[in-house]
Amino acid sequence: MKVLKFGGTSVAHAQAVLQVEKIIKKESSAKQIVVVVSALHGVTDLLIKAAEQASEANESYPHHLKTLEEKHLNLVKDLLPISAQSAWLSFVKKHFNDIEDICNGIFTLGEFTPRIKDKIASYGEFLSSNIITARFESAGLDAVWMNSADYIRTNTHYTRAKVDFNVSNNNLRHYFETNPRQIYVAPGFIASDEHGNRTTLGRGGSDYSAAIIASAINAEELQIWTDVSGMMTADPRLVSQAKVIPEITYQEAMELSHFGAKVLYPPTIQPVMIKNIDLCIKNTFNADASGTLISHDLQNTDPEQIAVGISNMNNIALLTLEGSGMVGIPGISAKLFQCLSHEKINVILITQSSSEHSITLAIDEKELFHAESAINLAFEDDLKLQRIEPVKIENRLSIVAVVGENMKSRSGVSAKMFSCLGNNGINIRAIAQGSSEKNISIVIAENDTKKAVNILHEEFFESEIKQVHLYICGTGNVGTKLIQQVYAQNKYLRDHLSLNLRIAGLSNSRKMVFLNEGIPENDYVNLLENGEKASAHQFSREIVTRNLRNSVFVDLTANTEIPEIYENLLKKSVNIVACNKIAAASDFENYKKLKNLAKNHNCRFFFETNVGAGLPIIGTINDLVRSGDAITSIKAVLSGTLNFVFNEYDGTQSFSEVVARAQKEGFTEPDPRLDLAGTDVARKILILAREAGFPLQFNEIENISFLPKECMQGDVENFYTILVKYEDHFKNLFDQAKKVGKILKYVAEFDNGKAKVGLQHIAPDSDLFHLYGKDNIVIFKTLRYSQQPLVVKGAGAGAEVTASGVFADIVRSV
Known part of the structure; x- marks a missing residue:
């Protein structure tokens, strides 16, 4: 004999009941079965709500009862032939009259005791099981209704009664021995005390009723039919990658159900575990799926799987x-x-x-x-x-x-x-x-639940793919290239590094947009254009509120406001990858605070592209220091803009035309004066000195500017007008260097704890001489590289290489 239990969603409406009937016909063809059913979906909750409203003198409770009555009357009409409907319609009406009388009494007394609550709640299973039995009989099945409350005995702890197994087992065995039928249909959830008062076995107690019956009759198998295809590795409402557990032990199933796996009511396992009865969880609406087997004797478990x-x-x-x-x-x-x-x-x-x-x-x-x-x-x-x-x-x-x-x-x-x-x-x-x-x-914390479950599921069940959520601020030249690289490279990352990058948020200076499932490649421009008004602090709040695992904030701006949100993000363990130099070149105490926050909150604060775009300059310093070496001096050309400008400027074109071309090709900051005034280079040598372990402040860097002071006045458009005015000044700088057989380079130097930046004449035998286009070069002297310096050289500007450097930082950060 088998016991099959069908939950509320499995008998929610006529179509679902007909699906149950198909399963019953198949299962009962070879042996006797007991069918335990829940109330129709949502009925018990609404019955209790109506009674609670009555106890509060809320006169709307009859409306709920009317809704429930109509639900059951419609089920009778949909399931039974017309010739059988009259008696069952009267049956439903009679019992809803009884329910209404009880609620009227509650309304009058203003009292809703646990005993009355059990009485009210029991009607859901009582009605559903009777109507389903009538349907089976009308379909020609050898079915009989049995009242579980007559055989399952409990104490008087109403709403969660404790079962007297000795009495219950004897009652149930005697009933089945003396009433041979092919199909027995029983209401779940309900029982009675020794005085015949109705009791219930706790919410979800229909599972428990089925297990009690299965144990009493030593059933061959207990099947729990629901609307999912078995126990899952996690709640599928929280984890989209959750999968069915094929086999699991009683003890594992008990632990999972006790801590919230709602597919199974926790007490269900004990009665069948004692008798070593296999328990299967199956999907009513996908009956051919294998589901989950709960048993002592597992055949196909993976010994390498740590958690189930x-x-x-x-x-x-x-x-x-x-x-x-x-x-x-x-x-x-x-x-x-x-x-x-x-x-x-x-x-x-x-x-x-x-x-x-x-x-x-x-x-x-x-x-x-x-x-x-x-x-x-x-x-x-x-x-x-x-x-x-x-x-x-x-x-x-x-x-x-x-x-x-x-x-x-x-x-x-x-x-x-x-x-x-x-x-x-x-x-x-x-x-x-x-x-x-x-x-x-x-x-x-409750608001961390979804994130935590996804992280753990990824760690224990999806180790092959790690989901990373990117929040990108800045969609200019570098931002556009980065977005393209993320979409283009994602398949490679999944296949070779087990990473899946998902752009969950985008912002430019005007608009921002968020999508937890990932912003699609073919629509990100349109979605951003139609997004909400951009705000750095709101962008930060959205990242924290969404609380997605493996989050990385990417700052591709030169905005002074954006770094203000770094502290809050780091405190929430959000990784930061910054192309923006403002934070790393800010006051030394703020720089150290951000570095320490990242360390203390187990996250990353990377800014490799602050210096040299995609060149491994900061990473090289970090590796040297970590390995016990010490930087003694740095000599570098760190501005791709200035290198490009002085490589291209030969007096045949005006200085302003060369600068404009550099800006057009994406080599400069949005305001080129940050490059030409040496501010950007000063920030870069400051960052390198700090990463080398020297606590320098920005105002300690000597900046020998070649740009006339008037150039710093007004806006960018006015700046180009002033450049034309000073063409002779720039031509003179070029001619002086050429006269002595040298070229102009804007050089950053750090030596003996001091740093300076400025225009220098570079001789042909210098390492800095053969540096073309937008290339950067950094020459390190260290304790180990004292005779022959360590040189890093390559393209130090450009959207493509800068984006690739940011991309590399993103991958390193997770």
């Missing part, structure tokens, strides 16, 4: 009892749990410090007030004597549990779990791990 699933529970509160008076005093824990037990408060998770100074409990948030009052009352004397402090409360929390039998034989599972969460800025409030090592449970 991740579950989560929301609406959790933490209660912490602590005080010096608890240390070494026996009975404190017993007293604490006894007072909670007396109030019928379920403790979900427990953790205690090894010093015995504190005990932390996780409970349902709805029970918080009663729990706090009970504990403070139980420890009233200790509180007065200040041996124990008042209960500390944290709410709006969630429990996330990683479950798997194989965890107990693997080292480093906890480290792996905590590391990936820490790297994404998720603070863990409490930790619990059972001695069996099948479960590691953590308590986190």
Whole structure:
């Protein structure tokens, strides 16, 4: 004999019931079956809501009852032949009259007791099971309705009654032995106490009813039919990549269901586990799918799979009892749990410090007030004597549990779990791990739940692909090239580096747009153009609020406002990749603060493209310092703009024309004066000196400018007019160098702790002489490279190479 249970979604409407009928016909063709059904989807909630409204003297409760009555009348009309409808329509009306009478009594008395709540709630299963039995009979099946409440006996703990298995098992065995039929249809969820009063087995109790029956009759198999194809590796509403678990042990299934896997009511497993009855979870609407097998004897498990699933529970509160008076005093824990037990408060998770100074409990948030009052009352004397402090409360929390039998034989599972969460800025409030090592449970902020579950799922089940979310600020020349590179290179990254880059946010100076699922390549320009008004601080708030895993903020602007949001992002463990030099060249204390924030919050703050575009200059310094070397001097041409300008300027074209061409080709900052005045170069040598370990400030850098002061007045358009005015000045600079057989280069130098930038005459035998176009060169002298310097040389400007440097930083950051 098999037992099949169908949940509320499986009997939500006539079409669903007909699908159930197909399954029943197939399963009952060879052997007897027991069919346990839930109430129609949503019915129990609405029944309770109507009764609650009645107790509050809210006169709208009859409206809900009318809606439910119509739902059941329509089901009768849709399922039964006309000749059979009259009796069953009367049956439905009669019982809804009874329900209305009960609600009227509640309205009059203003009282809604747990006993009455069970009475009201039981009607959902009672009605659905009777109507479904009638449908089976009309279809010619040998079906009979059995009232579970007549055979399953419980205590009087209404709304969550405890089953008397001895009595229930005897009752059920006797019934089936004396009433042989092919198909038995029973309401789930409902039972009765020794006086015949209706009780219920807790929300989700239909699963439990099926397990009780299966255990009593030693069923061959228990099948739980629902609207998903089995237990999943995580909640599919949170994790789009969640997949069905093919096989799982009873213990693993129990742990997952206890910590929130809603596909199975937690008490369901115990009765069938004792009898070693296989439990299958299957999809009513995809009956051919294999589903999940829960059993002692697993055949096809992967020994390399560490975890089998991740579950989560929301609406959790933490209660912490602590005080010096608890240390070494026996009975404190017993007293604490006894007072909670007396109030019928379920403790979900427990953790205690090894010093015995504190005990932390996780409970349902709805029970918080009663729990706090009970504990403070139980420890009233200790509180007065200040041996124990008042209960500390944290709410709006969630429990996330990683479950798997194989965890107990693997080292480093906890480290792996905590590391990936820490790297994404998720603070863990409490930790619990059972001695069996099948479960590691953590308590986190509720608004971090989706992010945490996705991170853990990615770590334990999708290690081949890591999802990265990019927020790009700045869509000019460099930004456009970067976006193109991300889309073009993503397949390579997935195939070779197991990374998937998703642009989740874009902003320019006017508009910004966000899309958690990723902004599509073929529509990003249009979406951005029609986005909301751009704001740096709102962009930051959106990143934090969306709270997506492996987030990277990319600053491709020269805007002084954007770096103001770095601190907040780093504190939330958002990685930052900056092409913008403002932050790294700001006050030294701010520079150090940002570096330390990244370190302390397990994230990355990379700015390789601050100097030399895509050249590995900062990375080279970092590698030298980390390996124990020390930078003694730096000599460099760091401005692709200035190198291009002085390579191209020979007096045949005006200086202003050469500068304009450099700007047009994307080699300059939006305001070319930042390059020509040496400000940009000064920032770059400052950043290199700081990365080499020297605490320089910007105002300590000597800047020998060749640009007349008047050029710095007015806007960019006026700047070009003034350049024409000073053409003779620039021609004279060129001629003086040429006269002595040298060329002009704008050079940055760092030596003996001091830095300077300025125009220099470069002789043909210098390493700086043969530097063409927009190339940069950096010459390092170090303790190891004292005789023969270390040289980094290559293109130091241009949107393409700068974007590729940013791209490399993004990949390194995750």
